[in-house]
Amino acid sequence: xxxxxxxxxxxxxxxxxxxxxxxxxxxxxDGRQFRALEVRRKRLFIVGFGFACAYLLMAFQLFNLTxxxxxxxxxxxxxxxxxxxxYRRDIVDRNGQLVATNLMxxxxxxxxxxxxxxxxxxxxxxxxxxxxxxxxxxxxxxxPRAYIVLKHGLSPRQHASVHALGIPxxxxxxxxxRIYPKGALxxxxxxFVGSENNGLIGLEKSMNADxxxxxxxxxxxxxxxxxxxxxxxxxxxxxxxxFKAKAASGIVMDVNTGEILSIVSLPDFDPNDIDGAxxxxxxxxxxxxxxxxGSTFKAFNTAMALDSGTIGIEDQFDATKPYKVANRTISDxxxxxxxxxxxxxxxxxxxxxxxxxxxxxxxxAQEEFLGRLGLFDRPQIELPEIGRPLLPIKWxxxxxxxxSYGHGISVxxxxxxxxxxxxxxxxxxxxxxxxxDRIDEDYEPEQVVTEETSRQMRRLMxxxxxxxxxxxxDVPGYxxxxxxxxxxxxxxxxYNRKALITSFAAIFPAENPKYLVLAVLDEPKGxxxxxxxxxxxxxxxxxxxxxxxxxAPVLGVRPNAEVSPFAMAEEYAxxxxxxx
Amino acid sequence: MVRILALFSLMIxxxxxxxxxxxxxxxxxxxxxxxxxxxxxxxxxxxxxxxAEWAHRTEPETLRRLANAHLGLTTVRIEQIASIExxxxxxxxxxxxxxEATPVNYAGTLRxxxxxxxxxxxxxxxxxxxxxxxxxxxxVMAGPGRRAQR
Numbered sequence: 001x002x003x004x005x006x007x008x009x010x011x012x013x014x015x016x017x018x019x020x021x022x023x024x025x026x027x028x029x030d031g032r033q034f035r036a037l038e039v040r041r042k043r044l045f046i047v048g049f050g051f052a053c054a055y056l057l058m059a060f061q062l063f064n065l066t067x068x069x070x071x072x073x074x075x076x077x078x079x080x081x082x083x084x085x086x087y088r089r090d091i092v093d094r095n096g097q098l099v100a101t102n103l104m105x106x107x108x109x110x111x112x113x114x115x116x117x118x119x120x121x122x123x124x125x126x127x128x129x130x131x132x133x134x135x136x137x138x139x140x141x142x143x144p145r146a147y148i149v150l151k152h153g154l155s156p157r158q159h160a161s162v163h164a165l166g167i168p169x170x171x172x173x174x175x176x177x178r179i180y181p182k183g184a185l186x187x188x189x190x191x192f193v194g195s196e197n198n199g200l201i202g203l204e205k206s207m208n209a210d211x212x213x214x215x216x217x218x219x220x221x222x223x224x225x226x227x228x229x230x231x232x233x234x235x236x237x238x239x240x241x242x243f244k245a246k247a248a249s250g251i252v253m254d255v256n257t258g259e260i261l262s263i264v265s266l267p268d269f270d271p272n273d274i275d276g277a278x279x280x281x282x283x284x285x286x287x288x289x290x291x292x293x294g295s296t297f298k299a300f301n302t303a304m305a306l307d308s309g310t311i312g313i314e315d316q317f318d319a320t321k322p323y324k325v326a327n328r329t330i331s332d333x334x335x336x337x338x339x340x341x342x343x344x345x346x347x348x349x350x351x352x353x354x355x356x357x358x359x360x361x362x363x364x365a366q367e368e369f370l371g372r373l374g375l376f377d378r379p380q381i382e383l384p385e386i387g388r389p390l391l392p393i394k395w396x397x398x399x400x401x402x403x404s405y406g407h408g409i410s411v412x413x414x415x416x417x418x419x420x421x422x423x424x425x426x427x428x429x430x431x432x433x434x435x436x437d438r439i440d441e442d443y444e445p446e447q448v449v450t451e452e453t454s455r456q457m458r459r460l461m462x463x464x465x466x467x468x469x470x471x472x473x474d475v476p477g478y479x480x481x482x483x484x485x486x487x488x489x490x491x492x493x494x495y496n497r498k499a500l501i502t503s504f505a506a507i508f509p510a511e512n513p514k515y516l517v518l519a520v521l522d523e524p525k526g527x528x529x530x531x532x533x534x535x536x537x538x539x540x541x542x543x544x545x546x547x548x549x550x551x552a553p554v555l556g557v558r559p560n561a562e563v564s565p566f567a568m569a570e571e572y573a574x575x576x577x578x579x580x
Numbered sequence: 581m582v583r584i585l586a587l588f589s590l591m592i593x594x595x596x597x598x599x600x601x602x603x604x605x606x607x608x609x610x611x612x613x614x615x616x617x618x619x620x621x622x623x624x625x626x627x628x629x630x631x632a633e634w635a636h637r638t639e640p641e642t643l644r645r646l647a648n649a650h651l652g653l654t655t656v657r658i659e660q661i662a663s664i665e666x667x668x669x670x671x672x673x674x675x676x677x678x679x680e681a682t683p684v685n686y687a688g689t690l691r692x693x694x695x696x697x698x699x700x701x702x703x704x705x706x707x708x709x710x711x712x713x714x715x716x717x718x719x720v721m722a723g724p725g726r727r728a729q730r
Contacts, residue, residue: 059592059596062596063596066596066599066600066603097635097638098631098632098634098635099635101628101631101632101635102628103625103628103629103632104625179632181632181633181635181636181639182635182636182639183636183639185639185640185641226640227640230640230641234640234641475658476658477658477659478658549658550655552658553656553658553661558661559658559661
C-alpha cells in the first residue's frame with residue numbers, strides 16, 4: 001500500500017543503496033536496474049490484464065447464465081407433454097351422450113434396420129397376436145424401412161407382453177385415435193376419420209375444419225337424440241328382417257325447427273372397424289340415395305290443388321276409367337271406378353285423380369310449386385353426402401301426370417321429409433339441420449303454403465290413417481297422420497313390378513304436428529301375415545307406427561285422454577255397474 | 581477508490597449468487613409445474629377413457645340386452661302413461677262410507693283439498709301396518725347371466 005507525501009529518492013547508476021533511505025520511500029532507478037524493473041512491470045501488467053479479461057468474461061458468462069438465460073434447450077422439461085398433437089373435438093348428441101371422442105392408443109411398429117431375424121421376430125409376435133398372419137408378418141419385417149406398422153390399438157396388457165418378448169427393433173408409439181363408443185348407431189351421420197385424422201365421410205368430413213384445432217374445445221352438439229336413433233334403427237332392422245327387405249332408411253324430424261332427431265340408413269357399419277364395411281353399407285340411403293317416392297308425392301299434389309285457390313277439397317274428379325295421357329295409360333292399383341273428391345283422391349291414393357288434378361293446375365304451376373317446396377334442390381344439411389334430385393328433362397303432359405303421383409322424379413328421403421314438414425307445420429319452409437341450437441336470428445322462414453292448406457293437409461293425412469291406406473300406422477292414443485308411398489323401382493329403363501320402394505311419412509300428433517317420421521323399405525317381400533301384399537300400407541306403415549309408439553313417450557308427446565289408465569278404469573267401472 | 585471497487589465487486593458476487601439461488605428455485609418450481617401438468621394430462625386421459633367406456637357400456641342395445649336378462653322390463657305401453665291432470669275429480673268424499681281407498685281416489689281428492697292429508701296419512705299408516713304383518717320377501721342379487729330370484 002502506498003502512502004501520500006513520501007520522500008522520493010533518485011538513485012543513480014552504480015550507487016550502492018544506503019540502508020537509511022528505508023522502504024518507506026519511492027525509489028527511482030537508473031540504468032540497468034531501472035530497465036530490469038520496467039520489464040517486470042510490463043510483464044506484470046500483461047498478466048494482470050489477461051486476468052482482468054478472464055474475470056470479466058467469467059462475470060459476463062455468470063450474468064448471462066443466471067439472469068439472462070432463456071435458452072429453451074437448457075430448459076429441463078416441456079410443460080405440456082403432448083403439445084404437438086392435433087386435437088379433434090368430441091361429438092355428443094342433444095342429451096350430451098358421447099358419440100365420438102379420442103383416446104391415446106399404442107401403435108406397435110418395427111424398425112426394419114434393427115430386426116435381426118425376421119422369422120424369429122414374427123414367431124414371437126404371433127404368441128401375443130395369434131390372429132396375425134405369419135407370412136405377411138415375416139415379409140413386412142424383412143423390409144429395411146424404419147417405420148413398419150405392425151398393429152394399431154394395443155391394450156396395456158398387449159403392450160407389456162410385446163415388451164416382455166425382448167425382441168430388438170420393436171417400438172411403440174402413442175397416437176390419438178378417434179373412437180365411436182356407440183358403434184353402428186350413428187354410423188352414416190357422424191362418419192369416420194382416416195389414418196391421418198381427417199374425416200372421410202359424414203359430419204367428420206363436412207365439419208373437418210371445425211372439428212380440428214390446436215387446443216381442446218367444447219364438444220360439437222348434434223340435434224340427434226340417441227334414444228330415438230336407437231328406436232328407429234331397431235324398428236327398421238326388425239322390419240327388414242320381417243319383410244326381407246334389402247335396405248331401409250328412416251328419419252325423425254322436428255317439423256317446426258328442422259332439427260333431425262334421428263337419421264338411419266341400413267345396412268350400416270361400425271365406424272370403429274371400417275375395413276369390414278362394404279360400399280353398400282357405406283352408402284347413406286337417407287340423404288344420398290334418390291328414389292321415386294310414389295304416392296307420398298300425392299301429398300304435394302293435393303297441397304298444390306288446395307293452395308291454388310281454384311280447387312276446393314270437395315271438388316270432384318273423374319276416376320271412372322283409366323286416364324290416357326299421350327301414349328301412356330294411367331290406372332289405379334285399387335280402382336274405385338267413380339268420381340272422387342280431392343280428399344278421396346288422397347285417401348284412396350288414386351293415380352288417375354292425381355293426374356287429372358295436376359293437369360287442371362297446369363305444368364308450370366306444378367313445377368313452380370314443387371320448386372318452392374325445395375324438392376328440386378339438394379337439401380341444405382351439414383352432411384357431404386347429399387343426393388341431387390333427378391328431375392324430368394322436359395315438363396310435358398306425361399311428366400305432369402306421373403310427377404303428380406311420384407313417378408318420373410327422384411328425390412332423397414331427406415328431401416321429401418323436409419318438404420312434407422313445411423306442408424304440415426303451418427306452411428313454413430324449414431332447413432333441416434343436424435346441429436343443436438343452430439342460432440340464425442335473421443332467418444325468416446318462407447311461407448310456402450297457406451296455414452289453411454296446412455291445416456287441411458293434416459286432416460287429410462289423419463284420415464289416411466283412420467280410413468285409408470295407412471291404417472297399420474295408427475297408434476291408439478297418439479293421433480297419427482300420414483301417407484303411404486309405393487313405387488316400382490326403375491331397373492334398366494323399365495319399371496319392375498316385383499321390386500318396390502315402399503315408404504310411409506307419418507306426422508304426430510296430427511292436429512298440431514311436432515314430429516315427422518319417414519320410414520322407407522327397399523324391396524320388401526310379401527309374407528304370410530301380409531297375405532302376400534307388399535305395398536307400403538303393409539310394411540312401411542306399421543314400421544312408422546312402431547317407431548312412433550316407442551318414441552312418443554321419450555319425446556314427451558302425451559297420449560290422448562281416452563287411453564289413460566283412469567279412462568280405462570272408468571270404462572271398466574261402468575261395465576261393472578251395468579252388470580256385464 | 582480501491583475500497584469502492586472492492587465493495588462493488590462484492591455486491592456483484594452477492595448478486596450473482598442470489599440470482600443463482602433464485603434461478604435454481606425457479607427451475608424447481610417449473611419442474612414441479614411440468615410434473616403437475618403432466619399428471620393433469622394423465623388424469624384427463626384417464627377421464628376420457630372412462631367417459632368413452634361409459635358411453636360404450638350405455639349403448640342402447642347393450643342396455644336393452646342387460647335389462648332383458650336381469651330386470652324383465654318391457655317397453656312402456658301407452659295405457660301406462662298418465663299425469664295428475666288426468667286424475668278425475670272426486671270431491672270431498674273421503675269420509676263417505678262408500679269412498680274407495682285407492683291411490684287414484686286419494687290423489688284426486690288431495691289435489692283439491694290439502695286438509696284431507698290427515699285422513700290419508702292415517703289410512704297410509706294402517707296400510708303400512710298391514711304390510712309389516714306380511715311375510716317378508718327375500719331378494720337375491722342376480723349374478724351375471726342369471727335372472728333375479730325371488
